[in-house]
Amino acid sequence: NDVYxxxxxxxxxxxxxxxxxxxxxxxxxxxxxxxxxxxYSHSINxxxxxxxxxxxxxxxxxxxxxxxxxxxxxDIGKVLIHRDIITKEGSLTSDEYTYVKKHTTxxxxxxxxxPSISTSIRLIALQxxxxxxGLGYPGGLKGDEIHLLAKIVxxxxxxxxxxxxxxxxxxxxxxxxxxxxxxxxxTIFDHNIVTVFSRVVVPYPSGTIVRLSNGDVGIVLxxxxxxxxxxxxxxxxxxxxxxxxxxxxxxxxxxxxxxxIIYAI
Numbered sequence: 001n002d003v004y005x006x007x008x009x010x011x012x013x014x015x016x017x018x019x020x021x022x023x024x025x026x027x028x029x030x031x032x033x034x035x036x037x038x039x040y041s042h043s044i045n046x047x048x049x050x051x052x053x054x055x056x057x058x059x060x061x062x063x064x065x066x067x068x069x070x071x072x073x074x075d076i077g078k079v080l081i082h083r084d085i086i087t088k089e090g091s092l093t094s095d096e097y098t099y100v101k102k103h104t105t106x107x108x109x110x111x112x113x114x115p116s117i118s119t120s121i122r123l124i125a126l127q128x129x130x131x132x133x134g135l136g137y138p139g140g141l142k143g144d145e146i147h148l149l150a151k152i153v154x155x156x157x158x159x160x161x162x163x164x165x166x167x168x169x170x171x172x173x174x175x176x177x178x179x180x181x182x183x184x185x186x187t188i189f190d191h192n193i194v195t196v197f198s199r200v201v202v203p204y205p206s207g208t209i210v211r212l213s214n215g216d217v218g219i220v221l222x223x224x225x226x227x228x229x230x231x232x233x234x235x236x237x238x239x240x241x242x243x244x245x246x247x248x249x250x251x252x253x254x255x256x257x258x259x260x261i262i263y264a265i
Contacts, residue, residue: 015047015068039075039086042160047071049156049201053193054149056200063120067149070124074153077107077125104129104138123147128154133187143190151190155181155197158188173261174203175229199226209236209263212256216243224251229258 050071054064078086081103085096092100107125111117127150130136132143139145162177172180178198185194204210208220210233218233230250235243250256 013065015051038164039078042164043072043075045160046074046153046156049159050149050152052200053152053156053197056196057152057193063149066118066120067124067152069117070121070149071153071156073107073111073121074124074128074157075103075107076110077103077105080106080110101129101137120147120149124150124153126150128157130154131188132190136188146190151193155189155193159197159201173258175258178203178229198228200228202228204228204231204258204261208261210258211260211262213259214256215239217262218248221247224249227251231258 047068050067051064054067059067078100081100085092085100088096104126108122111122111125124147126138127141127146130139130141130146130150131154132146132151134140134142159177159181162172162180163174165171178201181189181194182198185191202223204220204223206220206222209217210220211217212233215238216235217237218235220231221234223231232247232249232251235246235248238244248256250258
C-alpha cells in the first residue's frame with residue numbers, strides 16, 4: 001500500500017544519507033541476524049550491501065536511490081507466497097521450489113500497479129535471480145540482458161543469505177561467502193560487479209576476534225582498502241608468548257589466513 005511504499009522511500013533516503021556520509025563507504029557485514037523477522041532483516045542487509053556496491057561503481061544518485069528501494073523490496077513477491085513454505089524449516093521439495101520461484105514475477109506484477117515505482121525497481125524484483133550465464137530465472141536472461149541494478153542486488157542477496165543462519169544449514173564465514181561469489185564471477189554473477197564487491201566489502205570489522213590458520217588468536221584493528229580478507233590483526237593469544245601483543249599485517253603475511261571468527265561485532 002501507499003503508506004508502506006512511502007516508508008520504504010523514507011528509509012532508503014536515510015540509508016543513503018548515512019552511507020554517503022561515511023568517509024570509508026564500507027560496511028561491516030558480520031552481524032547478529034534476527035531469526036524472528038529474517039525477511040525484513042535480510043532486506044535491510046541487502047539494501048546496505050547493494051548501496052555500498054553501487055557507490056563503489058559510482059552510480060549516479062538517482063540510480064542509487066532506485067537501487068536502495070529495489071533492494072529493500074526485492075522480495076516483495078514473497079508476501080504473495082504461502083507463508084508456510086517461506087518459513088519452512090528444511091529443504092523445499094521440487095514443487096515447493098518451483099512455486100517459491102514465482103515470487104519474482106509476482107513481485108514484478110504487484111509493483112507494476114504502483115505508479116510511484118520506477119521500471120528499474122520493478123526489474124530488480126523480477127531479475128535478482130537471473131544469472132549472467134543464462135541459467136537463472138524467471139527469464140533465463142544472459143549478461144547485459146539483465147538490468148545492472150538487478151545484477152548488483154543478486155550479489156548482495158546471495159552474500160547475505162550465505163552468511164545468515166538457517167535451520168537447515170550453518171552460516172558460512174564471511175570469507176567463505178566472498179570466495180563463493182568470487183568463484184562464480186562470470187557464471188552466476190557479473191564479473192565487473194564482483195570485482196568491486198570484493199574491494200569495498202569488509203567481512204571482518206574492527207574489533208572482530210579471529211583465529212588464524214597458524215593457531216594464533218587476534219583482534220582485527222584495520223582493513224586495507226581493496227583487500228577485505230587481509231586485515232591488520234593484533235595477536236592476543238599464542239603458544240609463543242613473545243608474539244602476544246604483536247601487530248601483523250595479513251597483507252604481508254600471505255601464508256596466514258583467517259580460519260574462524262571467535263567473536264563478531
